[in-house]
Amino acid sequence: MDIAVIGLGLIGGSMLRALASAGHSVLGYDADPATRATARTAAAQSARDSRWQITSTVRDAANAASLVIMAVPLPAVPGVLDELVDAGYTGLLTDVTSVKGPVRDLVRTHLSRSANPLAGYVGGHPMAGRERSGFAAADPHLFTQCAWVLCLEETTNLSDWLELASLITSLGARVVPTTADEHDRAVARISHLPHLLAVALAATVIDNPLAGTLAAGSFRDGTRVAGSRPELIAAMCGGNAAALRPVLDEVLDALDAAGSLLESKDPMKSLVPWLRPGHDARSSWPTPAGDSIDLPAKADVLGRLGRVGGWIIGVADDRRTVTAVRPARPD
Amino acid sequence: MDIAVIGLGLIGGSMLRALASAGHSVLGYDADPATRATARTAAAQSARDSRWQITSTVRDAANAASLVIMAVPLPAVPGVLDELVDAGYTGLLTDVTSVKGPVRDLVRTHLSRSANPLAGYVGGHPMAGRERSGFAAADPHLFTQCAWVLCLEETTNLSDWLELASLITSLGARVVPTTADEHDRAVARISHLPHLLAVALAATVIDNPLAGTLAAGSFRDGTRVAGSRPELIAAMCGGNAAALRPVLDEVLDALDAAGSLLESKDPMKSLVPWLRPGHDARSSWPTPAGDSIDLPAKADVLGRLGRVGGWIIGVADDRRTVTAVRPARPD
Incomplete structure (x- = not known):
């Protein structure tokens, strides 16, 4: 498959490497000239049968591609979409941004002014580690066993979706079918909210050096993601504000209830049912x-699978069946 | 030194082993007969020069001791104090409970009815890992480099305090001098609050299997301590309710402010100063x-040391000086 990867940070760089290793013909582009130079040098040093090429424009990368992967942060998405429209790109499009509703809306708005309609857009999001960032941290094995959301909306072309699902399961990832809205509500719980809690917790040791010295495992783990750059956390949480707000309120209500229990006659007992x-x-x-x-x-079957926490690990060559896994029910 | 350890869970068991290895004469007791049997078997298998003995009553353990270490959970403290009073124990007393104000008050109440006044009580708290529990997990090296609070109140006998500090630094721990009240306010921030946040966060995936499947590193670390037994968390948090309540309110206010920023015109920008x-x-x-x-x-010197996040790593043989470390100032 001829694939263009736009944006060569941790995720884009890892995709470039993983797709090239899998035998695809891959073109990469990054807006930063230094990143492009690093990726070109790395390409020359890679194994002969898993090389990629780096272009100097989005247009050059997209020209020959039948799939474009946008691996840029949310604020850079509109610019990339404009360049794709200007280049007359008409192939399949996906992205790896951590919010899916806003990207879906941007795609809709920007492509409405295109003379040539797009083959299709399928929103994606690999739940892959972010401890280090940038092309230097790129790893072709980053996606092994990782959950990779592919949005399956009522308007999604199922054969586009299966094409991408086949590609992504071939990289070792577990493809989770869901909608942009369900995705955004779920990651608000398990990714964006944890960042807000970590930062609020970390702030409690400011001006309390004794607490900093006594802090051990529970503080260390509870605050780990507060070490991410504030701009990145703000982009994630702010970009998903509509879904995050009600989840934050849910947790505020729960903690408020815990606060009342702390004032009850016997909090050592009354807290237990709150904790369980x-x-x-x-x-x-x-x-x-x-x-x-x-x-x-089928779209309805796959939608039900995602909603119960299931995923797919393969797509049959004839695209008629998928191999799926559901979480085991507790006994 | 003749030492009795009452309670042989992770902390008590580790102290038993660490003190025996350091050449002290150690007697251990646990209210659970099975734990006593396990500890007796382990004693027989330990090296000849680092053995301990297990007694069948608190009285037998305390009889010969000049130091008693209470290593039981807060709810069990009153019972042990009663037994020590009944046994006529008059030596030095310390404990390892995770809240210090309530234990101080219990000691005051229970010993007031004793005919023989105690030599002295010094509250202690090793900030040591709790991933596993019970005597089976005991490790003589558990306290290496760990921060170990020793309460230094206006009423504390300084030579008792230095005696204990000398013993504990000899186990490789960093002794942090502070008061029971300052300790309780600090651990509310860095230990008890993280447990409440972890549990509230973990609860957000109930009835959302999709979120459970997408959850990765930030959820895993942010919820790790929610895996501790609810009864243990309730004992810690409920036992320190008075100090925990205002810290919880502080975090609720901060998260409430984040919620308002999520509703602002450009949360991707406005959240940054909140996060920094x-x-x-x-x-x-x-x-x-x-x-x-x-x-x-001197008491005032040590008190100032703890308040700036410092600790001591040794006590001179003549008890006139301590070797201390302060956190390095950032450049």
């Missing part, structure tokens, strides 16, 4: 995988 | 240690 549901949820996470099964490759 | 202080606090934690210095072993 969260404790049980964490103790049964991650849910073990059930057996793999073959399912018909 | 917590980010900076986490990025500079743990503060690197400065050079070690000798300080006079």
Whole structure:
């Protein structure tokens, strides 16, 4: 497959390497000339059968491609879309941005002014580690076993979706079918909210050096992601503000209830029922995988799979079935 | 030194082993007969020069001791104090409970009815890992480099305090001098609050299997301590309710402000200044240690040391000076 990767940070760079290793013909582009130079040097040093090429414009990368992957942060998406429209790109389009509703809306707005309609857009989001960033941290094995959301909306062309799902499962990832809105509400819970809590917790040791000295494991883990750059956290959380706000309120209500229990007559007892549901949820996470099964490759079947926490690990060559896994039910 | 350890869970068991290895004569007791049997078997298998003995009553353990270490959870403290009073124990007393004000008050109440006044009580708290629990997880090296609070109140006998500080630094721990009240306010921030946040966060994936499947690193680390037993978390948080409540309110106010920013015109920008202080606090934690210095072993000097996040790593044989470390100032 001829694929263009626009944006060569951790995710884009890792995709460039992973797709080239899988035998695809890959062109990469990054807006930063230094990143392009680094990626060109790395290409020359890579194995002969897994090389990529770096172009100097979005247009040059997209020209020959039948799939364009946008691997840029949300604020850079509109500019890339404009360049794709100007280049007359008409192939398949996906992205890896951590919010999906806003990208879907941007795609809709920007492509409406295009003379040539796009083959299709399928929003994507690999839940891949972000401890280090930039092309230097790129790793072709980053996506092994990672959950990779592919948005399956009512308007999505199912064969486009299956084409991408086939490509992404071939990289070792677990493809999770869901909608942009369901994705955004879910990541508000498990990715964006944890960042706000980590930052609020970290701030409690400011002006309290004694607390900083006594802090150990629970503080270390509870605040780890506060070490991410504030601009990145703001882009993630702010870009998903509509979904994050009600989840934040849910947690504020829960903590408010805990505060009342702290004032009850015997908080050492009264807190226990407040603690148990969260404790049980964490103790049964991650849910073990059930057996793999073959399912018909139909939109409604795949939508139900995502909603119960399932994923697919392969797409049949004839695109009629997928191999799926559901979380095992607790006994 | 003749030492009795009452309670042989992770902390008590580790102290038993560490003190025996350091050449002290150690007697251990646990209310659970099975734990006593396990500890007796382990004693028989330990090296000849680092053995301990297990007694069948608190009285037998305390009889010969000049130091008793209470290593039981807060709810069990009153019972142990009663037994020590009944046994006529008059030596030095310390504990390892995670809240210090309530234990101080219990000691005051229970010993007031004793005919023989105690030599002295010094509250203690090792900030040591709790991933696993019970005597089976006991490790004589658990306290290496760990911060170990020893409460230094206006009423504390300084020579008792220095005696304990000398013993504990000899186990490789960093002794942090502070008061029970300052300790309780600090651990509310860095230990008890993280547990409440972890549990509230973990609860957000209940009834959302999609979120559970997408959850990765930030959820895993942010919820880790929610895996602790609800009864243990309730005992910690409920036992420190008075100090925890205002810290919880502080975080609720901060998160409430973040919620308002999510509703602002451009949350991707307006969140940045909210995020920066917590980010900076986490990025500079743990503060690197400065050079070690000798300080006079005086209560006011030690109190100031703890308040700026410092600790002591040794006590001179003549008890006139301590070797202290302050956190290095950032450049």
